[in-house]
Amino acid sequence: MAIRSLRTLIASSLLALSATAVQAETFVFTAIPDEDETKLVERFQGVADYLEDKLGVDVRYIPVKSYAAAITAFRNNQVQLAWFGGLSGVQARALVPGSEALAQGVEDQAFVSYFIANTSTGIQPADNLADLKDDFKGKTFTFGAKGSTSGRLMPDFYLREAFDAAPEDVFSRVGFSDNHTRTLRLVEAGTYQVGALNFQVWNKELEDGNIDTDKVRVVWQTPSYPDYQWTIRGDVNERFGDGFKDKVRQALLDLNDPKLLESFPRSGFVPASNDDYVPIEKTAKALGIID
Structure with a gap:
């Protein structure tokens, strides 16, 4: 009986330790x-x-x-x-x-990306991205992070689809800002003339009064994904x-x-x-x- 009790005590202790480890x-x-x-x-x-x-x-x-x-x-x-x-x-x-x-x-x-442009470019909003090919040609452009869906993957896809060309063949310079907020600031400042970013970041910054709409505007919106x-x-x-x-x-x-x-x-x-x-x-x- 003593041996059985000892075994039971050891088993119970091990279970308690195991439970404690999980909790920890x-x-x-x-x-x-x-x-x-x-x-x-x-x-x-x-x-x-x-x-x-x-x-x-x-x-x-x-x-x-x-x-x-x-x-x-x-x-x-x-x-x-x-x-x-x-x-x-x-x-x-x-x-x-x-x-x-x-x-x-x-x-x-149903997420979307916005293409934005510095107002000094004179680029106006368009319903179709293909209509902006001449406006974009020769401008500077920034994606967000290289691994971003809304800041790189989908904008890249739609650019190639609309222009039948890689972004590097359309723009004079293509960069990567690393995040959506920085894309907005770079285009707003004119460091890059055009960029693509997450629509939620744009909308939140606009709502908070952090965008100078005299300097930057949305010119196209992607289909949803x-x-x-x-x-x-x-x-x-x-x-x-x-x-x-x-x-x-x-x-x-x-x-x-x-x-x-x-x-x-x-x-x-x-x-x-x-x-x-x-x-x-x-x-x-x-x-x-x-x-």
């Missing part, structure tokens, strides 16, 4: 650096606090310096969840079998307990804090799946950005 794990997430770092830290620290309360585990947000760094952190299990753009999400999920798109913003179901999403690694249940992935999904879908949503800016989050981003994958393959 920190759930870590990141986000692509598509805007000014100060804004991102403020936004995602709020998300970390929210998730910690909902999930019952320690949650930490870590900033990264590039889109590639966000993908690498996800691949290496340095983070278990990430707020990716359409393209970076496709790239990350391809590297981590079983990873899954959980939720997207309401606005991400799926974009940002929360993507989670497929092994989180093994690390944080059965049902953890579903708990994260539900917490994201239930996020309704007006201040937090406004910081994205999104009106809310809806379910997403990997299949939603097949159009992004096909476009990236067509441009040779991914294999």
Whole structure:
């Protein structure tokens, strides 16, 4: 009896230690650096606090310096969840079998990019991008980050489709600003004459009074496409307990804090799946950005 009791005590202790280890794990997430770092830290620290309360585990947000760094952190299990753009999400999920798109913003179901121009160019808004070919020819142009869906992939695709030429063959100089806010500032200042950026960044900066519309204007809007999403690694249940992935999904879908949503800016989050981003994958393959 004594031996049996000892065995029971040891088994119970091991189970308790195992449970404590699970509870002691920190759930870590990141986000692509598509805007000014100060804004991102403020936004995602709020998300970390929210998730910690909902999930019952320690949650930490870590900033990264590039889109590639966000993908690498996800691949290496340095983070278990990430707020990716359409393209970076496709790239990350391809590297981590079983990873899954959980939720997207309401606005991400039909996202668009804006082409903007410094007003000194005299370029006027057009309904068709092809009508701007002569206006764009010889101007300077900046994308956002090289891995950006709304700042590079889709603008690049539509330029090639409309002009039957690579951007480098249309513009006198093509650059990469690294984020949407910087694209806006560079075009507004005239450092680049034309650029492409996320429509949500433009709209939020306009709403906040941070755009001089005497210096920069929107000249064309792309057709819609799926974009940002929360993507989670497929092994989180093994690390944080059965049902953890579903708990994260539900917490994201239930996020309704007006201040937090406004910081994205999104009106809310809806379910997403990997299949939603097949159009992004096909476009990236067509441009040779991914294999």
